[in-house]
Amino acid sequence: MKKKTINSLYIHIPFCSSICSYCAFYKILDKITTENAYIDQLIEDIEKTKNNFNPFKTIYIGGGTPSSLSVENLNKILFALNTLIDKDCEFTIEANPESITEEKLILFRKYGINRISIGLESFDSKYLKLMNRDYKINYFNLIKTIKKHFDNINVDLIYGLPNETEDDLNDEIANFLKLDVPHISLYSLEIHKGTSLYIKGYKEENGDTLRNQYDLILSKLRNNGYERYEVSNFAKHGYESQHNLNYWHDNEYLSLGVGGSGYINNIRYKINPPINDYLLGKRNIVKETVTISDNKEYYLLTNLRLKDGFSLKEYEKKFNSSILFDKKIEIEQYINVGLLKIEDNRLKVTDNGMYILDSILVDLI
Numbered sequence: 001m002k003k004k005t006i007n008s009l010y011i012h013i014p015f016c017s018s019i020c021s022y023c024a025f026y027k028i029l030d031k032i033t034t035e036n037a038y039i040d041q042l043i044e045d046i047e048k049t050k051n052n053f054n055p056f057k058t059i060y061i062g063g064g065t066p067s068s069l070s071v072e073n074l075n076k077i078l079f080a081l082n083t084l085i086d087k088d089c090e091f092t093i094e095a096n097p098e099s100i101t102e103e104k105l106i107l108f109r110k111y112g113i114n115r116i117s118i119g120l121e122s123f124d125s126k127y128l129k130l131m132n133r134d135y136k137i138n139y140f141n142l143i144k145t146i147k148k149h150f151d152n153i154n155v156d157l158i159y160g161l162p163n164e165t166e167d168d169l170n171d172e173i174a175n176f177l178k179l180d181v182p183h184i185s186l187y188s189l190e191i192h193k194g195t196s197l198y199i200k201g202y203k204e205e206n207g208d209t210l211r212n213q214y215d216l217i218l219s220k221l222r223n224n225g226y227e228r229y230e231v232s233n234f235a236k237h238g239y240e241s242q243h244n245l246n247y248w249h250d251n252e253y254l255s256l257g258v259g260g261s262g263y264i265n266n267i268r269y270k271i272n273p274p275i276n277d278y279l280l281g282k283r284n285i286v287k288e289t290v291t292i293s294d295n296k297e298y299y300l301l302t303n304l305r306l307k308d309g310f311s312l313k314e315y316e317k318k319f320n321s322s323i324l325f326d327k328k329i330e331i332e333q334y335i336n337v338g339l340l341k342i343e344d345n346r347l348k349v350t351d352n353g354m355y356i357l358d359s360i361l362v363d364l365i
């Protein structure tokens with residue numbers, strides 16, 4: 001059988017060594033017996049993938065906390081992935097500060113990982129405590145150690161924290177800038193049902209506060225050489241995440257592991273818990289076949305998040321219709337008030353439009 005070629009592979013590792021007070025991702029507390037059995041199952045899936053797919057241009061091991069796996073299990077899974085790495089592949093692993101060791105960094109490099117994404121979130125110990133992430137780790141030393149092995153580094157920053165003042169945020173940004181890493185992902189604090197923050201009654205900040213905080217971060221990052229290439233992602237030139245760009249371009253990607261989701265052959269799918277089913281060899285795959293109108297919707301939802309928007313020609317080729325014709329009135333109105341623009345035959349959201357991206361999307365889909 002001919003092997004399929006797609007750009008991206010995502011692998012979900014659903015283990016963490018402690019649970020953060022805000023996190024609603026699919027994850028469970030580390031237990032070495034579960035972890036060993038999970039990695040064995042994952043390796044079976046990786047072996048099957050080798051029969052059906054050519055090597056990938058981007059691979060992303062996310063979670064949960066992949067860096068919390070034991071050295072032995074990291075060795076096993078990275079060894080298994082070896083032949084799925086295409087030439088010049090962007091190969092990312094997610095890590096959190098407490099589980100990074102130099103031994104693991106060396107191992108990552110040995111197996112071709114060339115990008116590391118770390119959840120730092122904040123430098124402020126009152127917020128780190130609130131998040132249950134007060135690891136007592138000096139982030140400057142941590143990044144210094146990582147830089148010995150990696151230049152392509154992302155750090156996550158959470159803003160919109162409870163009662164966060166302008167001074168708090170100024171200090172936070174100054175510290176993140178001092179790290180001098182080429183990529184920063186921004187997250188505004190979301191309080192999801194069932195999380196410890198939700199149970200304690202914390203609420204998300206209101207829209208005006210979030211907008212002011214976002215503005216402050218945007219201007220400081222731009223002044224320091226970072227480009228906002230996606231609503232919440234900032235990179236120095238040449239360090240944009242190729243894996244995430246593949247999602248935002250609405251291209252296909254394969255996903256392995258419990259809690260992940262993928263998009264192949266016009267089918268979007270999720271691999272659902274419980275993990276015990278997975279450990280017994282059962283894959284709870286829930287599939288959703290995508291109609292043309294769903295496809296158009298996903299295409300806009302993802303591509304318009306990008307600074308470069310999308311090519312009108314590509315849209316026409318893909319959907320056999322012109323969005324300028326289908327949504328003529330809406331697009332003209334948004335262009336007239338400076339929220340959308342057409343440049344180089346691409347439809348793009350302007351800086352001002354990015355603030356109300358959700359409303360623009362509602363009108364276009």
Ligand SMILES: C[S@@+](CC[C@H](N)C(=O)[O-])C[C@H]1O[C@@H](n2cnc3c(N)ncnc32)[C@H](O)[C@@H]1O
Nearest residue numbers: 022023063064065095096119156187188189190
């Ligand atoms: C799934 S985590 C993976 C990284 C790693 N497990 C860690 O926490 O260091 C990816 C990022 O999502 C963000 N995140 C998760 N839940 C969030 C929430 N409720 N509100 C805002 N950001 C959140 C955090 O910035 C986190 O670093």
Ligand code: SF4
Nearest residue numbers: 016019020023063064
């Ligand atoms: S934020 Fe990261 S470390 Fe914290 S519980 Fe979620 S996945 Fe685990």
